[in-house]
Amino acid sequence: MSNEPANNDDETPRDPLQEILASLMGGKGLEGIDPAELAKAAGLPSDPNALQQMFAQFQTMMNSPTEGPVNWQLAHDNARQAAAGGDPSVTPAQSREVDEALRLAELWLDPVTELPSTGLIGRAWSRAEWVEETLGTWKRLTEPVANSIALALSTTLQEQMPEEMKSMMGGASSMLQNMGGALFGMQLGQAVGALAREVVSSTDIGVPLADLQMALLPANVAAFGEGIEVPEAEVRLFLALREAAHARLFVQVPWLRGHLLGAIEAYARGIHIDTSRIEELARDLDPSDPERIREALSQGVFMPQRTPAQDAALSKLETALALVEGWVDELSFEAAAQLPSAAALRETVRRRRATGGPAEHAFGSLVGLELRPRRLREAATLWAALKEQRGVAGRDAIWKHPDLLPTAEDLDDPTGFSERREMAEASDSAVDEALAKLLTGGYEPQSGAGPDDGEHPEDPSTPKE
Structure with a gap:
């Protein structure tokens, strides 16, 4: 297509996608926009060749039917594609090192928890293997948000399109319906691929992304240890302790995985996209100002908007994530007591989990959810206090049922958890006992207190015989 502006007499058909974008951008389309700037703002690679390949793929996919x-x-x-760059294949030596580290980690965890070993075989994954093993769970977690974004985009495009263009599009309306889904799929893929370059294990973000798996990523484990002056073998073993502790928790507490994933899904289902923000961008944006485009997109034009109910749901989810991470943090540190670098490695992991890496932030901006245990330290303190008060068995018994889990209030005052729980249990017991008596007729009426006890009090106004 020519770069010259089309005049009214030009009968050359224009690309429908260009027509839509031109309509949304006040008739200017994408003229004057620096593709690298737009890609950077959208979280896509800025390499021209990669962009060209990606958008060619995008155009093909957008016109293809999807489920x-x-x-x-x-x-x-x-x-x-995002994970593959600089992703070396796992060597036999690395597989052996990971297997040995996870086996030793299981032995070291035995004395510090009542939860038994899982018997899982340790795996060494490349970044691409991590993508393959976890993408199904990413789909489950992000599909509600993805559906909302795709619907908002297609609806806005159709509403903003002039009537004459709607008739011109005719049967191509399916392309509009696919456009939002293709855009989201492209960005989600980039976010997951970027995460694959940061995570060190299958449970590194605190959620069991791979069902019944225990794995480390040797390339990322080596990158994690750079600059902290700790032997790589110690780094690997400490991270193996965390992975094995996560595995025990999710395998031996069967309801926990569904509880966490269900909480994330429930939160995501309540997210809705503010289409007015997309309309404002389309109406007010000057396509000749790439910096303004970058600023608008970086402010989260497509970012889901949270309601007060969603904020409350997010608070509960963050508490659950903190409890998982706090338990793992406490156990892995106790099990690693014989490692000289245990304290330094624990603090490094804590800071990394609290702040999150660039890929985690990109993923959070995309779906409106950051899976970070913001209260990890408080949760670790709570589990340590429970061990002191109840012993290892009493501490781990908390995981028997979701109703037993500590709350955000308990994280505020870890040492008072047991006292509050005992008071609540005593209150519940008293209510249950009273209800049981009521249902079985176990209450004895007070003498002279009821109208049907066979005796009637004298009425002073009634004359005596």
Whole structure:
């Protein structure tokens, strides 16, 4: 297509996508926009060749039928592409080192928890393997948000399109429906692929992304240890302790994985996209000002908007994540007591989990959810206090049922948890006992207190015989 502006007499058909974008951008389309700036703002790679390949793939996918509103094949392909750069294959020596570290970690955990060993075989994954093993769970967690974004984009595009263009599009409306899903799939793939370059294990973000798996990523473990002056073998063993502790918790507490993933799904289902923000961008944006475009997109034009109910749900989810991470933090540190670098490694992990890496922030901006245990330290303090008060068995018994889990209030005052729980249990017991008596007729009426006790009090106004 020519770069010259089309005049009214030009009968050359224009690309429908260009027509839509031109309509949204006040007739200017994408003229004057620096593709690298737009890509950077959208969280996509800025390399021209990679962009060209990606958008060619995007255009093909956008016109292809998909299952549901999100193009998950595009997400998969982009995740693999983002993870593949500098992703060496796992060597036999690395596989052996990871297996030995996870086996030793299981032995070291035995004395510090009542939860038994899982018997899982330790795996060494490349970044691409991590993508393959976890993408199904990412799809489950992000699909509600993805559907909302895809619907908002397609609805806004159709509403903003002039009537004459709607008739021109005709049967191509399916392209509009696929457009939002393709855009989201592309960005999600980039976010997951970037995460694959940061995570060190299958449970590194605190959520069991791979069902019944225990694995480390040797390339990322080596990168984690750079600059902290700790032997790589110690780094690997400490991270193996964390992975093995996560595995015990999720395997031996069967309800926990569904509880966490269900909480995330419930939170995501309540997210809705503010389409007015997309409309404002389309109406007010000057396509000749790339910096303004970058600023608008970085402010989260497509970022889901939270309601007060969502904020409350997020608070509960963050508490659950903190409890998992706090338990793992406490156990892995206790099990690693014989490692000279245990304290330094623990603090490094804590800071890393509290702040999150660039990929975690990008993922959080995309789906409106950051899976970070903000109250990890308070949770670790709580589990340490419970061990002191109840012993190892009493501490781990908390995981028997979700109703037994500590709350955000308990994280505020870890030492008072047991006292509050005993008071609540005593109150519940008293209520249950009273209810049981009421249902079985166990209450004895007070003498002279009821109208049917066979005796009637004298009425002073009634004359005596």
